Amino acid sequence: MTEHNTLAALNAPLAKAIEFIWHEAALLDNKDYAAWAQLWSEDGVYVIPIDPDTRDFASSLNYVYDDARMRALRIERLSAGHSPSAVDAARTLRTVSRFNLLESSGDVVEVTSAQLLFAYKRGVHTPMAAELTHRIRFGQGGPRLEQKVVRLINSTDSLSALGFLL
Amino acid sequence: MSSHELGLIAKSPSLDQLVQDDRVDVSLYHDPQLYEQELEKIFYRTWVWVGHESEVRNPGDFRTTTIGRRPVIVVRDKKGAINVLENRCRHRGATVCEKHKGNATGFTCPYHSWSYALDGKLRALPYPDGYEDILDKSELPLNSLRVDSYAGMIFASFNDEVEPLTDFLGGAKHWMDLFMKQGAGYPIKTQGEHKFTFNGNWKIQLENTTDGYHFPIVHKSFMSSVDEETSEMLSFMTDPQAVTHALGNGHSVMVMVPEHVDLEFDDGSEQLQERFAHVTEELSKTMEPAQVRRIVRSLHGAGFNLNLFPNVAMSMSFFRVLNPLSVKQTEIRHVALGMDGGPEIANRERLRIHEHFQGPFGFGSPDDAEAWERVQRGAEAGPQVPILVNRGLNREVLADNGDKVSHATDETGMREAYAMWKRMMSND
Incomplete structure (x- = not known):
């Protein structure tokens, strides 16, 4: 059974979303941040919250709460070669699965999924497990991310600073 | 067994050999026996x-x-x-x-x-x-x-005979009071925290909060991500008014933004930063201009890092708390602060400022952590080569109140912390 056939068996919005999410995952593992930037809509928001329950990100302290401006600065930081942690960032490999279609209305699809990521740096493998929520608009110019929320299962505990994106 | 462990068995160096005025021995970063003594003689004994x-x-x-x-x-x-x-x-x-x-x-x-x-x-x-x-x-x-x-800061001690907290804090209390003025008349409250671990000894982090020298280098990517006014505000490298005071008992303060040391004092000459225009505009609908200025000028916090030995720093707009997990691993908490009962828009702005620099995905902390881990790894290289803490010894002076004072990029604060370390480790 090919991947194409597997996805074809799913309903169309979910299949399109999965394809998008896998594409995004590969870009992040490859640290192709220029291409990753192109996936976003202008008002898209990228969040890695700390509080496992909050939906009011603006009133909470988050790990990441990026609008377009902050996202552009973040990408610049990770790409420009001046950040010691980004220059020597961990290598990552992630799989995304256990997809669940939350909403599909008009051209907007919202999907949750489970992401298992391993980061490797200087002899140490660091696992990071998270639930992802992608809100994707499938418009004229192609799919664009409206919101991505990454809920780490250990968000309220200590993490390591490893120089990559989730 | 590594060479420094063998050295210890043959003959333990004295504390005077380990910590000198201008240098410290690398074993302070990786000797498990010293670490056990630090727990007993510092963390389980002082405030x-x-x-x-x-x-x-x-x-x-x-x-x-x-x-x-x-x-x-x-x-x-x-x-x-x-x-x-x-x-x-x-x-x-x-x-x-x-x-x-x-x-x-x-x-x-x-x-x-x-x-x-x-x-x-x-x-x-x-x-x-x-x-x-x-x-x-x-x-x-x-x-x-x-x-x-x-000043709202809670300290505890396992030691029934510990000296009174007020004596222990001594000269730092004045700076703690100044720090809390960023509440702009409101009490300070915590607003969440970032926690991360790095593979290095706790003292590497203790040093860092009083290390002005690293800022434009390690944080070059952060500095290029902020607006020109903020970048200008943090350009203290050649500012003669940017000074470090040793405050006794291991405490020290590093002044980075001299005009923000006392946030209550405002001669009106400072232009409010353009990046906060939306906050200024919103607050101005209901507040007097002087109070708007007080709040907006305080958004970056106090203009200094106050390092309190052994585990907390009051660092511009947040608390930095260190917790040693082992001789080679340390947990850091960066606690965000806000105005208790203060305007929501300003408290949110403070959260965004905190997220920008701090935490495992911030624009500053990961680069700090990278530098600290490199120190830990490099310090394994050779027991004969000390860690230098001599920067600014040539220009350190005694202030009228007895504080040792040098430039903010100097290592006076580290020398103060290591002098206290040696004093506490010398106690039976």
Whole structure:
């Protein structure tokens, strides 16, 4: 059974979303941040919250709460070669699965999924497990991310600073 | 066995050899025996910061933490007193609370349901007939530590004979008061925290908060991500008014933004930053211009890092708390601050500023962590090559109040911390 056939068996919005999410995952593992930037809509928001329950990100302290401006600065930081942690960032490999279609209305699809990521740096493998929520608009110019929320299962505990994106 | 361990067995170097005025031995970063002594002679003996009063505002509010390896609960009891209790059941030793924070009416051990009041008293235990005549509940409270606070900062000590907190803080108290002025008339409250670990000794982080020298280098990517006004504000490298004071007892303060040392003082000459225009505009709808200026000028926090030996720094707009996990691993908490009861738009702006620099995905902390881990790894290289803390010895002067003063990029604060380290480690 090919991947194409597997996805074809799913309903169309979910299949399109999965394809998008896998594409995004590969870009992040490859640290192709220029291409990753192109996936976003202008008002898209990228969040890695700390509080496992909050939906009011603006009133909470988050790990990441990026609008377009902050996202552009973040990408610049990770790409420009001046950040010691980004220059020597961990290598990552992630799989995304256990997809669940939350909403599909008009051209907007919202999907949750489970992401298992391993980061490797200087002899140490660091696992990071998270639930992802992608809100994707499938418009004229192609799919664009409206919101991505990454809920780490250990968000309220200590993490390591490893120089990559989730 | 590494060469420095062999060296220790052959002949332990004296503390005077390990810590000199201008250098420290690399074993301070990786000797497990020294680390055990540090726990006993520093962390289990002096005043250690355990929380801020806003974190335990109401009766029953608690947060858990560790001092060295020892788990403790910081809790406000029904009478309003703050207790710091060892998080260990008096029966068989289980922790009685594993939540980071919350509100409780008491703590019940999950193993045999011994239950304790908020002040630590043993209230009840099940099936008491097996203890008739052999156990007096009044003799088995959760162990409590000495507790005192200053300017809302709660400190605890395992040492019953510890000197009064006010004496221990000494010259730092003046700066703690100045720091709290960023509340702009509102009390300071905590607004969440970032926690991360790095593979390095705790003193590498202790040094860093008083290390102005690294800022434009390690944080080049952060500096290029902020607006010109903020970048200008943090350009203290050649500013003669940017100074470090050694304050005694290991404490020190590094002034980076001299005009923001006392935020209550405003001669009106400072232009409010353009990046905060939306905040200024919103506040101006309901507030007097002077109060708007006070709040907006305080958004970046106080213009200095105050380093309190051994585990907390009041660093511009946040608290930095270090917790040694082992000789080669340290947990750092960066606690965000806001105005308790203050305008929401300004408190949110403070959260965004915190997110920008701090935490494992911030624009600053990961680069710090990278530098610190490199120190830990490099310090394994050779026991004969010391760590230098001599920067600015050529221009260190004594101020009228007795503080040693040098430039903010100098290592006067580190020398102060290591002098205290040596003093405490010399005690039996």
